[in-house]
Amino acid sequence: MPTEPAEEKLEFGLPKIPTLTLIISFxxxxxxxxxxxxxxxxxxxFLDTAKRAEPWWLVAAVGFQVxxxxxxxxxxxxxxxxxxxxxxPGILARLAVERLSIDQFMPSAGVAGHVGTLQALxxxxxxxxxxxxxxxxxxxxxxxxxxxxxxVALSVFAAHNEVTPIVLLTLGVxxxxxxxxxxxxVLFLRNHxxxxxxxxxxxxxxxxxxxxxxxAQVDADRVLAWDLLSEAxxxxxxxxxLDGATxxxxxxxxxxxxxILVSFSAYVIAMVAGTVLFIPGGVGVFxxxxxxxxxxxxxxFEGAFAATxxxxxxxxxxxxxxxxxxxxxxxxxxxxxAPSATKNG
Numbered sequence: 001m002p003t004e005p006a007e008e009k010l011e012f013g014l015p016k017i018p019t020l021t022l023i024i025s026f027x028x029x030x031x032x033x034x035x036x037x038x039x040x041x042x043x044x045x046f047l048d049t050a051k052r053a054e055p056w057w058l059v060a061a062v063g064f065q066v067x068x069x070x071x072x073x074x075x076x077x078x079x080x081x082x083x084x085x086x087x088x089p090g091i092l093a094r095l096a097v098e099r100l101s102i103d104q105f106m107p108s109a110g111v112a113g114h115v116g117t118l119q120a121l122x123x124x125x126x127x128x129x130x131x132x133x134x135x136x137x138x139x140x141x142x143x144x145x146x147x148x149x150x151x152v153a154l155s156v157f158a159a160h161n162e163v164t165p166i167v168l169l170t171l172g173v174x175x176x177x178x179x180x181x182x183x184x185x186v187l188f189l190r191n192h193x194x195x196x197x198x199x200x201x202x203x204x205x206x207x208x209x210x211x212x213x214x215x216a217q218v219d220a221d222r223v224l225a226w227d228l229l230s231e232a233x234x235x236x237x238x239x240x241x242l243d244g245a246t247x248x249x250x251x252x253x254x255x256x257x258x259x260i261l262v263s264f265s266a267y268v269i270a271m272v273a274g275t276v277l278f279i280p281g282g283v284g285v286f287x288x289x290x291x292x293x294x295x296x297x298x299x300x301f302e303g304a305f306a307a308t309x310x311x312x313x314x315x316x317x318x319x320x321x322x323x324x325x326x327x328x329x330x331x332x333x334x335x336x337x338a339p340s341a342t343k344n345g
Contacts, residue, residue: 054255057250064242064245065315068243070092071242072092073087075137076117076137079136079137079223079232082225085130087124095120097323098120100323101320117138118132129215129218136185137229140182140186140229143182144229145233145236145237148237149237149268150171152265154167156265157269162296170272170276173276174275174276186224189223189224190220190224244263244266244268247290247308248260250310250311250314253310254307256307258297258299262294262297269289269290270286270290274286286312287312290308294307294308
C-alpha cells in the first residue's frame with residue numbers, strides 16, 4: 001500500500017464560497033422562472049396542479065436524495081477499501097454534500113469539487129496517494145455511468161419519437177467530452193513519465209512538486225481494475241437513477257403521473273445540457289432542459305415546471321447551506337483527524 005511521508009502533506013487553498021454568487025444565482029433562477037411562467041404558464045392550471053398535490057411524495061424524494069449521498073460516498077470507499085483504508089459511510093456522505101456545494105459555486109467543470117474532496121480526505125487522515133486513487137476511480141466511474149445513462153435516455157427518446165437535432169447535438173458534444181476525459185485519464189494513469197518532463201518553472205513550486213510525487217505513487221493497476229471500476233460505476237448508476245426517481249417523486253407530489261423512465265431521461269438530458277455549457281450547477285440550463293423535455297413527453301407545463309423547481313430545491317439549493325458549513329469546517333481545519341476515529345471498523 002502506498003505510504004506518504006509526513007513532509008508530503010498537501011494543503012490546498014480553495015477560495016471562499018462567495019455569498020454574492022448564491023444571491024445572484026437565486027435572483028437569476030427566480031427571475032428566469034417568473035419570465036418563463038409568464039410566457040408559457042397558466043396560473044389557474046398551476047393552482048389546480050397545486051390542489052392535486054400529494055405531499056407524502058416529497059418525503060420519498062428526500063429519501064432518494066439521502067441515498068444519493070450515501071452512494072456517492074461508497075464510490076470513494078470502493079477505492080479506499082481496495083487500498084485498505086476505508087472510511088465510515090457517514091463521513092463519506094458528508095463529503096458528498098460538501099463537494100456538491102463547492103461544485104455549484106465554482107465554475108470549474110468539477111475540478112474545484114475534486115480538489116476540495118482531496119483536501120477533505122486528507123483532513124480525515126487519508127494519505128494523499130490513496131485519496132487521489134479514490135478521485136480517479138470517481139472520475140472514471142462517473143463518466144462510465146453517465147454514458148450508460150445517456151444511452152438509456154436516448155433509447156427512451158427514440159421510443160417516443162423525441163430525438164430532435166438539438167438533442168443529438170447536445171449528446172454529441174457530451175460524447176466527445178466524455179471520450180476525451182476517459183481516454184486522457186487512462187493514459188495519464190498508465191504513463192507517469194510525463195511528471196519528470198514537466199518544466200522546472202512548474203515543478204519548482206512546492207505544492208506542484210508534492211502533488212506530482214503523490215500522483216507518481218498512485219497504483220494505476222488498482223485504479224483501473226475491472227472489478228473495482230465496475231462496482232464504482234454501479235454506485236454512480238444508482239446516483240443517476242435516484243436523481244431521476246427524485247424527479248419522478250416531485251412530479252407525483254404535484255399530482256402528475258409520469259413514467260419513471262421518462263423522468264429519468266428528462267433528468268439525464270437536463271444534466272447533459274448543464275454539463276456541456278460548464279455552468280455552475282447548470283443553473284437555468286438544467287431547469288429549461290428538464291421542463292422542455294417533460295413537456296415534450298406530454299406532461300403539462302405547470303406540472304413539469306413545479307416538479308422541476310421542487311427537484312432543484314432538494315438537489316441544489318437546500319443542501320448548499322449544510323454543505324457550505326461542513327466544507328468550511330473540513331477544508332479550513334489545520335489538524336487532520338486521527339484515522340482510528342474515521343476508519344470503518
